[in-house]
Amino acid sequence: MERVLTIEMVRVTEAAALAAAEWVGRYQKNLADDAATQAMRQIFNSIHIRGTVVIGEGELDEAPMLYIGEQVGNGEGPEVDVAVDPLEGTSLVATGANNSISVLAIADRGNLLHAPDMYMQKIAVGPKAAGKIDIDAPVRHNLKMVAEATGKALSDLTVIIQDRPRHKELIQEVLNAGARIKLFGDGDVGAAIATAIPDSGVDMFIGTGGAPEGVVTAVALKCLGGELQGRLKPQNDDERRRCMMMGLEDPEQILLMHDLVKGDDAIFAATGISTGDMLRGVRYLEGHRAETHSVVMRYKTKTVRWITAEHQLDQKEYLVD
Helix, strand or coil, X not given: CCXXXXXXXXXXXXXXXXXXXXXXXXXXXXXXXXXXXXXXXXXXXXXXXXXXXXXXXXXXXXXXCCCCCCEECCCCCCEEEXXXXXXXXXXXXXXXXXXXXXXXXXXECCCECCCCCCEEEEEEECHHHCCCCCCCCCHHHHHHHHHHHHCCCHHHCEEEEECCHHHHHHHHHHHHHCCEEEEECCCHHHHHHHHHCCCCCCCEEEEEEEHHHHHHHHHXXXXXXXXXXXXXXXXXXXXXXXXXXCCCCCCCCCECHHHHECCCCEEEEEEECCCCCCCCCCEEECCCEEEEEEEEEECCCCEEEEXXXXXXXXCCCCCCC
């Protein structure tokens, strides 16, 4: 992949974030998602790549834009796998809540797991604890490994978990082990990446969430030196068949980093829509301008860029009674 693609990917997430931000707090999550998706697609198709969406908004017959299998880019340049979530946290945008982002990841063709839209059990940690965790081990064991790797007391560890009924027992296991919990609502990409962000206050991520989000997160953690382990959790025979079609003989085999994202290069980019733990949200300025806050990472160069940008917006006409 070309070095220039690193910045080009930020252009894509910035456009999607600006489009979605128009709908923050308006209780119109579908319109927000559509706006973000259309903006992302438009910028993608101006970029010098031959991209195939392997993780997107749905199947061809389920979503009109950025569907799995869609070709993006201008038809020239490197062949890449593309994973996108134009608006992670549609409900967050609708209600004006924190932590919504626009996110994408790319890698050389064939290097991203084509994860179907189903549940995935996940555990994620930052660089210091990478290689120390085991998704099959008890929570207490993994916490001890993280404590040892980070030089912290187990009681000083914070585990981030999605606030869902299915995680009730998991939460109790963390508390029984003596660690702290931090609950979040929607959007587990940013929550898992926080384990690898210095001074985030988060030491480990555990729980069951979307499989596509797991692959996107794995790209970011690969760039940051962290680790994610996963296991698909098919709920019925149809989902099991989809796993087999992906080439997984055992639909519930452990998926390690090299299963989720292969190769020696990958790029991750995200832009904040509403302010969260990792990124500031879109901020409107005088003079029809807006400010965005983004992060972009590249595995090959181990570069992490935090980018603040100002954008000139189209002027609007407002009706005054």
